[in-house]
Amino acid sequence: MVDHGGVQVRPKEVKVCVLRIEGTNCEDEMAYAFRAVGAQAELVHLKQLTGAVPGEKRRNLEEYDVLALPGGFSAGDYVRAGAIFAARMKSAIGTDITRFVEDGRPVLGVCNGFQVLVELGLLPAFDETMSKTATAALYTNNSGRFECRPTILRNDNRGKCIFTSSIAKGKILMIPSAHAEGNLMSLDPDFIQKLEDNDQVVFRYVKEDGSKAEYPWNPNGSRSDIAGICNPAGNVMGMMPHPERVITRYTHADWTRNRPSADGDGLPIFRSVIEKLK
Amino acid sequence: MSEKGFAVKRKVPFELHDIDILSSNDRGLKKISEDMSLGLSVDEMKTIKDYFKKEGRNPTDVEMQALGQAWSEHCCYKSSKKILKQFVFGIDREDVLSRGDAGVMVFDDEHGYALRVESHNHPSAIEPYGGAATGIGGILRDVVCMGAQPIGLADPLCFGPIDKEIDVPPGVKQPRYLLGGVVSGIRDYGNRCGIPTVTGGMFFDERYTGNCLVNVGCFGIVRKKDLARNYAGGRGEVMILIGGRTGRDGIHGVNFASQDLTTTSGEDSRGAVQLGDPITKEPVIHACLEVNGKHLITGMKDLGGGGLSCVVGEMALAGGCGADVDLEKVPLKETGLAPWEIWVSESQERMMCTCKPENVEKILEIFDMWDVLATPIAKTTDSSRMRLFWKGEKIFEMDLEFLTGGPQYDRPFIMPKVSTKKDEVFPKLPNGNEVLLALLSDPNVASKEWAIRQYDHEVRGATAVHPMVGKLNMTGPGDAAILLPVSGSMKGLAVATGCNPWFTAQDPYRGGMAGIDEACRNIVAVGAKPNAFTDCLNFGNPERPERLGELREAVRGIGDIARGLNIPIPSGNVSLYNEGSGGIGILPTPMIVGCGLIDDARKAVTADLKKNGSKIFLIGK
Amino acid sequence: MAVIDIRIDLKKGVADPEGSNTKKTLESLGFKGVIDVKAVKVFEVTLDMPAEEAKKCGEEMCRRLLANPVIQSFSVTVR
Amino acid sequence: MAVIDIRIDLKKGVADPEGSNTKKTLESLGFKGVIDVKAVKVFEVTLDMPAEEAKKCGEEMCRRLLANPVIQSFSVTVR
């Protein structure tokens, strides 16, 4: 995490809730990424939202403009990645979350956060804001193991997703992946078509020249190379790769090979949503 | 412990025995040490007997077990301390901030960085997954103890050959199986804790078949004003036990680490092997750093080898005080543990902190917020003794100096035979293609990417130079990784490893030097300046003069070159008794982990060739 | 008191990388005639209630936490 | 052809973080009376051989690869 110059956007104080439970990680860099684009990010433990803490520590989801679920792991990813975090959220603050989403407020889930959003039923959410049970799954990588490697994403969203609102369609970004369970699956044969029809596909894995990815460019075997999707309303997005790890160029795996810009490729995602909220 | 001739059960409603050493002769003492798995020699037992003669009573089983732990090689470095003192401890520089559980060096005006490496060899040879995972857990705690946020991990490993199924002695596991388990253990624990594994190495040779080496290093960053001490602030303080519950796991782990592996180790060392729980660890790290950052505590130390028995004594003694412990307050995993088991258990994920009584409440509140168990179990006193109580009964009282001092040996050694130019034969090479292919397919040369990419090396978003460098998805190994420890600053910490066991076997003195030299070159190759080293000295049985000679010479080499370069070694670890069954010793392996500084990481360089037509220079001779 | 086994299987058609990696390793160790290996997850749960009720409770646990219906099926048996 | 279940249990006294984290979550979801949760690994293996032989083969697989006797015990049953 390094300071990033060149941020001129000074929007109204956008308050971001970066949610954590025991065993989450990546929350510091997630908060840092939002701060880098001028937002006010706070690390909030799930306990603080459920009232299981002394008065001055309590928080209400209502107070925030953006909810961010960080990557890494949660509760060791025992049972299934994201399952424990999702079940605890749903039972404790399920209605607060539904209200938050129906209010049109942005929710971002990265990596483990994406897994949590799917387990919660906030993605793909074809029929309702939050489905009762999960309707998709992020399943074990085809390789059967954890993969930490650079991946290249193409913005395939036609304009609905709030997190890519200032990123040109077709734009290529280099955003690294690090996960063991990132293969987006559904048993619905029309799954991909539905996502396409609703403009819910956000990012696809591609090769450097933008052509179709195969392993390792698609690190998990996800169908149609999908790396990130949003809900039908466009305010909930989940993605496997980690934009918060590339806020400056100096954390890109290949920056010594002459990357052109000083910004990292993850920055525009955070900037998009903050600009929308200004 | 079952009823044995020398153990007299005390008339109390719990398991407590007085051990009759006062009326035991040498043979009896030897038998007591063996039957109680104390790992103490007859001479050591006699010293203990003399002490208790002065006390006018026999020791309890709790006291004997505590001595067994405290006087093990692992805890008191009895065979190596003299050598370390003579050659490496003395290298001082004004930017060494601490030589505690981890070494701490100045990073910038406001911060220090922590470094330490440790071995987890024997547990990993028995249960590779759990052994490696708990190794990571332990080294993370050593860094957290300094008040430092862990920012990176290193994992240099040595195994037997993996390119073929080999004949292994009974009880020894296939190197392939061991390597797979160790890599998975490091992956799962490191990734789940969210600390990037950024450097390391793998080395393969037959001589590691019976005794693999799993060394794990950790780096951290701490604000200078938050630098923690590892001992009590003085008398009248409270000791708070933090983290996991105490169980039977890991009992006699340190004695086990200080013995040769025998063929039956796999079946009967279960108590010495533990599984880590990264999900407890992560909140423990957060909570410990929070109470330290708020300056609510006076000292902090992790529970490693020897468990409570070592940590309470060391924290009190170094703080210039004694301690009274309420042993029954210790939260347990299971019922029915005898007091001595609780006292020496090495259950994972535990730390101890000391504080002024008025801060206890605030501290407990913070741990509660993180759902981390924290229990006051002891008080520091103005005596020089440690006492333990169980349901009102005093079950332990010993002089701290005697308990934690431990013996120190000047064991006999033989100067190793050093290979000379005359001994070297340059092999006749077949054609170049064949040689190249053979080299590239040798596990010592072949790409380690399959393992490196299972470790998250970018979590925390602060990895500037990655372990693999070059064109995306066509990368090769880099020389050193660079981390950006301070958010908002481009000052970088370069980290790399160095060790050449083959050299060291031929010439231990120069082999020790070569490890430091390699670590330095790796660091310089990314554009950073070497600043400090930490070392893990993996050697064989020190009671064999030729093995001790190797250790001594290697350490002398390390010391000479480090002093020559004026680069300190503020921390390290010694792992002896690395011998498989039948006394096949490992190669002498002084593993070096080096740290370097680079003022502006934007000026870092990587090894990959950037474009056609560049010039290549060879530097040095 | 009842002890139940909650068995979580992958649904048909869902690839099983852990199973196929294990199969490969077994074959490389020289095991012959291995047609298929499936990795299954079992939770052995001890509940303070009669067997009938425990079974129902186990099923509810699957629906709420232990299984993802998209990829997994579950079955509960009393031990 | 025979289908066997190879069940790998953690031995008594070996910590089971997956089991205990799952228990904690079930409790926080409001499940009552949960005394214990153990995470067990099962491999369902289909073998091209008669049941008797398959059982023996499964046991050999455990000894050579699937189980570590230090922390795990195993049992093989024919389905």
Ligand SMILES: Nc1ncnc2c1ncn2[C@@H]1O[C@H](COP(=O)(O)OP(=O)(O)O)[C@@H](O)[C@H]1O
């Ligand atoms: N080879 C070595 N080089 C430098 N320092 C060492 C070496 N071996 C041990 N030390 C230092 O000696 C101290 C005691 O080590 P040890 O007893 O293993 O630590 P702990 O109390 O964390 O178990 C530590 O500060 C350690 O860094």
